[in-house]
Amino acid sequence: xxxxxxxxxxxxxxxxxxxxxxxxxxxxxxxxxxxxxxxxxxxxxxxxxxxxxxxxxxxxxxxxxxxxxxxxxxxxxxxxxxxxxxxxxxxxxxxxxxxxxxxxxxxxxxxxxxxxxxxxxxxxxxxxxxxxxxxxxxxxxxxxxxxxxxxxxxxxxxxxxxxxxxxxxxxxxxxxxxxxxxxxxxxxxxxxxxxxxxxxxxxxxxxxxxxxxxxxxxxxxxxxxxxxxxxxxxxxxxxxxxxxxxxxxxxxxxxxx
Amino acid sequence: xxxxxxxxxxxxxxxxxxxxxxxxxxxxxxxxxxxxxxxxxxxxxxxxxxxxxxxxxxxxxxxxxxxxxxxxxxxxxxxxxxxxxxxxxxxxxxxxxxxxxxxxxxxxxxxxxxxxxxxxxxxxxxxxxxxxxxxxxxxxxxxxxxxxxxxxxxxxxxxxxxxxxxxxxxxxxxxxxxxxxxxxxxxxxxxxxxxxxxxxxxxxxxxxxxxxxxxxxxxxxxxxxxxxxxxxxxxxxxxxxxxxxxxxxxxxxxxxxxxxx
Numbered sequence: 115x116x117x118x119x120x121x122x123x124x125x126x127x128x129x130x131x132x133x134x135x136x137x138x139x140x141x142x143x144x145x146x147x148x149x150x151x152x153x154x155x156x157x158x159x160x161x162x163x164x165x166x167x168x169x170x171x172x173x174x175x176x177x178x179x180x181x182x183x184x185x186x187x188x189x190x191x192x193x194x195x196x197x198x199x200x201x202x203x204x205x206x207x208x209x210x211x212x213x214x215x216x217x218x219x220x221x222x223x224x225x226x227x228x229x230x231x232x233x234x235x236x237x238x239x240x241x242x243x244x245x246x247x248x249x250x251x252x253x254x255x256x257x258x259x260x261x262x263x264x265x266x267x268x269x270x271x272x273x274x275x276x277x278x279x280x281x282x283x284x285x286x287x288x289x290x291x292x293x294x295x296x297x298x299x300x301x302x303x304x305x306x307x308x309x310x311x312x313x314x315x316x317x318x319x320x321x322x323x324x325x326x327x328x329x330x331x332x333x334x335x336x337x338x339x340x341x342x343x344x345x346x347x348x349x350x351x352x353x354x355x356x357x358x359x360x361x362x363x364x365x366x367x368x369x370x371x
Numbered sequence: 372x373x374x375x376x377x378x379x380x381x382x383x384x385x386x387x388x389x390x391x392x393x394x395x396x397x398x399x400x401x402x403x404x405x406x407x408x409x410x411x412x413x414x415x416x417x418x419x420x421x422x423x424x425x426x427x428x429x430x431x432x433x434x435x436x437x438x439x440x441x442x443x444x445x446x447x448x449x450x451x452x453x454x455x456x457x458x459x460x461x462x463x464x465x466x467x468x469x470x471x472x473x474x475x476x477x478x479x480x481x482x483x484x485x486x487x488x489x490x491x492x493x494x495x496x497x498x499x500x501x502x503x504x505x506x507x508x509x510x511x512x513x514x515x516x517x518x519x520x521x522x523x524x525x526x527x528x529x530x531x532x533x534x535x536x537x538x539x540x541x542x543x544x545x546x547x548x549x550x551x552x553x554x555x556x557x558x559x560x561x562x563x564x565x566x567x568x569x570x571x572x573x574x575x576x577x578x579x580x581x582x583x584x585x586x587x588x589x590x591x592x593x594x595x596x597x598x599x600x601x602x603x604x605x606x607x608x609x610x611x612x613x614x615x616x617x618x619x620x621x622x623x624x625x626x627x628x629x630x631x632x
Contacts, residue, residue, distance in 0.1 A: 269429050270459035270517075274473035274524060275449030284476070288463045365463040365504050 153335040158342065161335040170324075175343060178309055178320040181237070185244025185312075186305040189252055190298060192245075197256025198286070207257070218250040223311055235316035240309075247308030248301045255301070259293035260286060292359060292366040299355040306344055375441075376560045377403040377426065377528050382435035384421050394585035395421040399435070401579055401588060403528065406558040408551075412571035412617060413581030414625070419564045422586065423532045426562065427453045439527060449473055452526030456533045458513040460505040466516050467492065467501040473524035491519035494553060511542040518550070522559065531563040535570070544602050547573055551600040568621070572596075572613045573604055580620045583628045590620050 135155060141147050142154035165171040200207040225246055233239040263286050271285045313322030321340045328336035382399040385392055396418040403409045413419050424430040426437055428447035437444045439451065460469050470491055471484040492498060495515040505513055514534055521529060535543045551574060554561055565571050571578045575594050582589040594613050596604050604610050
């Protein structure tokens with residue numbers, strides 16, 4: 115019964131994509147909109163094929179994914195301990211929270227000139243943009259996830275003789291793991307948004323760069339190819355995170371049914 | 372007096388909130404002897420949970436003293452094992468790993484942990500469920516795990532905060548009999564909190580009756596029932612007599628409370 119239900123949901127998800135593609139076909143093949151605004155699916159597929167033959171498909175996907183992943187991993191590495199500390203020390207939270215809240219509202223785009231000035235046009239500038247775009251949000255999310263660990267579990271552990279460090283390692287960390295995976299999954303999505311910002315200036319490859327350059331030549335088909343590729347990579351990332359969450363937290367209720 | 376295990380002396384706890392000072396419990400005095408099964412019964416909101424949290428070290432008293440084997444207690448510790456109404460099992464650990472938790476914290480080797488866990492899995496009748504996750508268990512079974520987890524630590528005293536409050540009536544009786552049996556077998560000292568008079572009389576050798584807020588001990592009553600407590604005790608004249616006494620105390624208590632308002 116459950117299996118059957120699951121496949122129904124999957125069918126519905128597929129149906130959504132099919133409807134969008136169908137509408138796209140009708141609009142383009144039916145001649146309702148000009149190629150300039152919306153190229154047909156066929157042209158976009160052809161474009162992707164051409165990129166594949168030219169060897170730019172993998173190169174662009176690889177460069178962009180690398181930038182997203184490296185920038186995001188740095189963000190995770192720093193945000194995890196800072197967020198956990200914030201959740202467990204009121205003093206530390208009082209010290210650091212104002213600056214994080216302040217920085218969170220700074221538009222990353224406005225920081226691009228400074229990153230260029232400080233870091234030049236190399237890869238580290240791109241990583242930094244993605245880091246800045248995700249870190250301040252992620253810290254607060256980690257703090258929130260960690261502080262929402264059931265106090266009763268912590269109390270139970272204390273009465274069972276667990277010390278402060280043991281409570282961190284044996285209770286707070288495993289208990290917040292599913293929530294943290296969710297936080298990570300969301301922020302890596304945002305990292306793709308900031309990728310385009312990072313590749314807007316001083317990049318010579320990557321999907322964001324490809325999209326922005328196409329604007330100049332009105333190469334709408336390339337723009338759509340880029341968007342679809344980013345979307346696909348996003349879907350794959352999301353899927354990987356779900357699988358990973360299932361592996362690291364198989365006990366988690368929400369995923370079991 | 373060397374057989375006194377736990378002693379609370381003039382225990383008072385005040386909370387300071389937006390509504391000002393709230394006295395949760397006031398001048399509570401009680402003793403629990405070695406291997407004794409002591410119940411505390413009282414209406415909801417009388418500060419029972421606060422009292423047991425103080426003894427367990429999860430909260431700190433405003434004044435008064437708690438002595439375990441004559442030594443003042445401070446903070447939580449494995450020698451005062453607690454069982455909560457909400458089970459508080461670690462959902463990522465199997466039944467066996469949950470039961471081994473306290474032993475792992477003590478740094479006991481894996482093989483020794485497994486041996487100890489096996490003993491308590493048997494005691495609470497969870498054989499065959501060693502590798503199940505908490506989410507796969509019913510409420511009664513979850514509480515069996517929680518009891519085994521606490522007992523595996525071999526605490527000096529077992530503190531139980533309405534442990535069967537969330538269970539259905541049938542399961543509750545089964546669990547009460549199981550606990551009576553465990554108490555007989557292990558001779559563990561138990562302090563058990565409930566609002567259920569039947570439960571208090573069925574399980575307790577002595578029953579402390581608490582008053583409404585500010586909570587304090589109103590009376591204490593010895594229960595003269597057979598050593599082996601089963602559901603058959605529920606219809607004995609001695610049971611009904613004790614139950615009536617406590618009901619009268621609590622009724623009188625609510626009358627007093629209403630009049631003083």
